[in-house]
Amino acid sequence: MVTLNQELASLKESLTSTDRMLAERTAERDDLAAKLAARQEPLPMRIDLNWLETFDGKIWDKKPESPPAFFSRKNRPVRFISVVNLKGGVGKTTTTANLGAALAHLGKRVLLVDLDYQGSLTSMCLDDSELRTVRSNKRFVERILEGYGVDENGLKPWTQRIANDKAFYLVPAEEPLCDVENQMMIKWFLQGSGGGKEDPRYVLRRVFHSAEVQDAFDIVLFDCPPRLTTACINALACSDYAVIPVLPDERSTEAVPRLLFTLRTLRQNHVCPDLAVLGVIANRTYATFSTKTLADREEAAWNYLKRICDNEMPDESIRYFTNCVKQFTNEAFDAARKKRFAFHAKNFGDGFRQLTDELLQAMQSREERG
Numbered sequence: 001m002v003t004l005n006q007e008l009a010s011l012k013e014s015l016t017s018t019d020r021m022l023a024e025r026t027a028e029r030d031d032l033a034a035k036l037a038a039r040q041e042p043l044p045m046r047i048d049l050n051w052l053e054t055f056d057g058k059i060w061d062k063k064p065e066s067p068p069a070f071f072s073r074k075n076r077p078v079r080f081i082s083v084v085n086l087k088g089g090v091g092k093t094t095t096t097a098n099l100g101a102a103l104a105h106l107g108k109r110v111l112l113v114d115l116d117y118q119g120s121l122t123s124m125c126l127d128d129s130e131l132r133t134v135r136s137n138k139r140f141v142e143r144i145l146e147g148y149g150v151d152e153n154g155l156k157p158w159t160q161r162i163a164n165d166k167a168f169y170l171v172p173a174e175e176p177l178c179d180v181e182n183q184m185m186i187k188w189f190l191q192g193s194g195g196g197k198e199d200p201r202y203v204l205r206r207v208f209h210s211a212e213v214q215d216a217f218d219i220v221l222f223d224c225p226p227r228l229t230t231a232c233i234n235a236l237a238c239s240d241y242a243v244i245p246v247l248p249d250e251r252s253t254e255a256v257p258r259l260l261f262t263l264r265t266l267r268q269n270h271v272c273p274d275l276a277v278l279g280v281i282a283n284r285t286y287a288t289f290s291t292k293t294l295a296d297r298e299e300a301a302w303n304y305l306k307r308i309c310d311n312e313m314p315d316e317s318i319r320y321f322t323n324c325v326k327q328f329t330n331e332a333f334d335a336a337r338k339k340r341f342a343f344h345a346k347n348f349g350d351g352f353r354q355l356t357d358e359l360l361q362a363m364q365s366r367e368e369r370g
């Protein structure tokens with residue numbers, strides 16, 4: 001007769017041995033799973049063609065799903081300005097640099113942001129030793145676009161002081177910006193309609209509209225490249241204003257309505273609904289700032305420009321700046337070589353100061369109109 005105690009002991013023994021077996025099999029399974037994971041090839045990526053087709057051949061026009069907030073300018077000291085024209089060689093970089101120098105001279109806290117992978121603004125603003133510092137600290141705009149973001153130090157880790165000025169800074173750019181921009185764009189195309197990833201058009205808005213940055217500067221000028229690149233769309237989506245430098249000749253003026261059409265489409269599609277076109281600035285004119293008289297051919301191109309722009313954007317009161325940037329003389333080029341900015345040349349400082357006053361006044365009257 002098997003006693004109850006004996007039966008219980010035998011059951012316990014059998015349970016212990018089953019537990020042991022289970023533990024062994026589990027370890028075996030985990031081991032095999034780890035080996036399998038180590039050998040497994042990544043699954044081939046499924047490209048969502050329907051999603052790609054929704055771009056309709058355009059890259060940036062797509063209506064955003066949930067863009068980050070555009071912090072109202074009424075509640076911040078800083079103003080964001082994109083210096084933009086989809087044509088190269090019209091003076092975007094020259095205008096950005098010299099307006100920046102003139103604004104800093106007025107006591108404004110100024111930040112310039114180079115968004116062209118060619119880095120022309122960077123080489124204009126920094127000397128060799130500053131560039132070396134920038135390189136060793138990897139203070140380049142592409143790092144911001146890559147998503148390094150800002151902490152309580154704001155933009156400090158990404159900015160370089162210009163010419164030891166106490167409130168004049170640059171976020172520099174160099175060639176790898178181009179790779180980062182492509183990578184951001186490709187990732188967006190490949191992410192598929194499920195979304196979930198950050199919209200690559202709003203990285204700068206997220207950073208520059210953060211509390212740490214808004215209070216650190218009065219004016220941020222984005223020097224845009226001559227194409228609607230990832231960096232350029234980021235600047236537009238972050239900016240209050242677009243300022244358009246143009247050469248007053250017929251071929252250059254034709255690029256402006258094309259840009260206005262692009263900006264209008266971006267606004268209509270809610271990509272950058274808060275962006276206002278502040279105005280058009282003539283560069284390389286033979287006018288004198290005191291008389292503000294343009295040469296006849298320049299005057300004709302300027303009037304033609306006004307007509308075609310008002311046609312393209314009839315509801316926007318675009319300002320055709322009465323102050324323009326004169327064709328540099330040797331003296332201005334010398335000043336730019338020695339002191340970095342033509343603004344410091346004797347006969348050019350006043351011109352840039354007047355242009356800067358007009359810029360500030362244009363913003364003020366826009367804002368008073370609401």
Ligand SMILES: Nc1ncnc2c1ncn2[C@@H]1O[C@H](COP(=O)(O)OP(=O)(O)O)[C@@H](O)[C@H]1O
Binds near residue numbers: 226
């Ligand atoms: N007012 C000016 N007088 C003389 N040369 C100028 C002037 N503005 C720009 N440039 C020259 O024209 C070229 C293009 O100017 P830049 O500012 O780099 O244009 P963008 O940024 O639109 O490509 C540069 O070599 C620059 O030195």
Ligand SMILES: [Mg+2]
Binds near residue numbers: 094225
């Ligand atoms: Mg440029």
